[in-house]
Amino acid sequence: MRSLFRFHGGVKPATNKAASTSEPIVKAPLPPRLVVPLHQSIGGTPHPLVRAGQRVLKGELIGAADGNVSSAVHAPTSGLVTAVEPALMAHPSGLTMLSVIIEPDGEDRWAELDRLNYKSTPPDELRDFVRDAGIVGLGGAVFPTHLKMNPGREGRTRTLVLNGAECEPFITCDDMLMRERAAGIVKGTAILRHLLQADEVLIGIEDNKPEAVAAMQTAVRAEGESMEVVAIPTRYPAGGAKQLIRVLTGIEVPHGRRSTDFGVQCFNVGTAYAVFEALTCGHPLISRIVTVAGNVDRPRNYEVLIGTPMSDVVRLSGQRTDTTRYLMGGPMMGMRMPGFDVPVVKATNCILVASDALFPPPPPEQACIRCGECARACPADLQPFELYWFSRAKNFGKAQEYNLFDCIECGCCAYVCPSHIPLVDYYRFSKSEIWARERDKSASDQARERFEFRNFRQEREKEEKAAKLAAKAAETRAKLATEPAVDGAAATPAADAAEDPKKALIAAALARAQAQRAAAQPKNTDNLSAETQAEIEQIEARRRTTGNAPASGPAPAGTGASAPDTQP
């Protein structure tokens, strides 16, 4: 038996997983319309490669990765592109996002597929292949997988952790995937291991999924791989990447650091399966397993094409009439969807159908009695109530000092709080305020820099003008000096008299300009820009430690505010 480690805190809500695991995974039928958002991962938004009116084949690239920190998007089935237009995102903000709307032709005809033998392909090519297959972290963080397929600095990874913990209540997509497709997962893991040069592979599964543990163990043996399937104690959020790494290896990856710095890399089981499908079958990521649970008659797992409207999937499970909303994800960290017809995206592990009876609004918020329950439940070892007091008082500096950005928004604190304080909401508020301020600050820094540069330019232009003037004067003088030889001496004194004050003026201006330049140049170029630079670096450093670059746009669905490698 491997000796396991524990992480502080955590909670044990009712798991509610039995209902959706009684039936096998089933393919959801083709919907009449698919809405495929182009931005489905952390990083750049892919460019659309198709136009309205164009026919596409299943698996055809419709959005190319925008740079390396991005991931491609494909047509989930064959059909007609009816529009490329903004559509409602699977995100609580209610914002829209450029999406490709496809009307399936029902033939489900595959495009020509590329396969790869991973053993004979150079790593760079493999990574590009995975990027172009659109594979992202399927645990919910949707971080582009190819970016994680790198052995760390030492060119070797000590431990490859496969995350099959699935700690959130209601969600069972990973459980069912492991039960039914364990061989594929193990094969995909072997590919990841090859790329990472990992010494050991640990597959962490919460011990409330004995079937999945057994299936994975059988598959590991059948594939002849040396991987260890480890049943870990069931305790939310054991499936958070950092918590799982802690439980399996004892290593605590601090906020803002990558686990590879500690020789560990972590992938979700679904991601490993997607890698296997992409390399051995050539299938890009166009579908995923989605749990439909909550306020439905028959909770179940479906294999759903990306872009399928959520209501089309939920209907299969028999949505009850008192349904009020859908949540994407589980009851602890899930996001409320802005509508019923938002599309299933790569981050959609679960559509949790909610009603007021199932998830009643919390009782009225009371005062914090500093009971410390929240601190005892916090897996990040924070003092949630202190963060709450600071957030309430809008004392954001203090909140940051008390490690606000180490909060993974797991919700444990709010879950246990006897005063029913929506603690996580306070942290979200504080975080967004701090981001907004830093964005403003960096914007104003840029503006100041621009302003200072203009000053410098104007100064320089003035100097140049003065210099030009001086040169011209010198020229005239030289000309005048040569003239007497031709025109006689009489003209010279007059000219000299006329020239002299001018000359003095010019000389003075020149000297002034030089002095100014001497004074101004370092001030405008060296000192200040160094100062600005330092400031910029400071902000950058802070941002690095907080791990949050200001988002260039709305966050993609499913990212929350956690570190990119967090896959709870």
Place this chain on the structure above:
Amino acid sequence: MIHSPYIRKPASVQRVMGTVLVALLPGLAAYVWQFGAGILVNLALASVAAIAIEALVMRLRKRPVALAVGDLSAVVTAWLVVLSIPPIVPWWITLLAVIISIGVAKHLYGGLGQNPFNPAMVAFCALIVAYPALMSQWPGAGQLDFAAQLDLILGGARQPDGITAATALDALRTGMRSGASVGTVFSGNSAFGIAGGRGWEWVAAGYALGGLILLGTRVITWHLPAAFIAMLAVVSGLFWLIDPAQHASPLFHLASGGAMLAAFFIVTDPVSGATTPRGKLIFAAGIALIAWLIRSFGAYPDGIAFGVLLMNICVPLIDMKTQPPVFGHRGGNS
């Protein structure tokens, strides 16, 4: 709009406070058994007064009344106040105690969760300074029947000439002042029982039992009672070992006065106490140390209340200096 998490543990302030009330019952039962039912009169009076004051203040502050009264926190404060003061104080002392604790110490600072000082201890300190005589008339075990107690409680501030016996702590103090050794003081006075004051050891045991309930239901953590008891035992034990003639034993200290009530119910007040694990240890140990110092060298027979208030002042500093390391920032992490 409701955000995650969408599920919550069935926990509430009401449940926490209700558990505290239940946990007080064993101690209360022992109290009634040993000292008579008079305490129940004051307890009932205080409970009603507490609810009335809480409701009144909440109405004046234009806050939801039902929520505040329903959370039972006022009743808990009232019970703790009554259990801290002598059981036969006249009714208006009880009333005054509740007004000070809830009206002043709690609501003047902003109500539930905002008070920097332990409300029950504020009331205790204020009253012992203002009415030292009434506040030290503790009855001996089985000394007064219910009618006599009722008479004292409802009859106003009649001087209880010779009715009450000196408590064990009092007797010890007076005895020591007169130059006697601990042994002679103990053997010559009926105030001393098996471990502490006569009858009080049972009440202390009841409180300790209640403390176990609180620990078992996770309303409190071990840190506060453990640090309090350990500190009191260690410091009194040290001096007892050095000079048993001049100092009472640790067992006596622990079983006397409000030590057990304090260990499990008073120093564990979450609002005014330290919150970090290390902070709790420092906070409770500090109270125990101050209490022992006052018991041994101070002007009052018991010093727990003053210890609590003094340590309340230090709480922000203690909490700030004892922030536990957050995930991944622990020393020794590779």
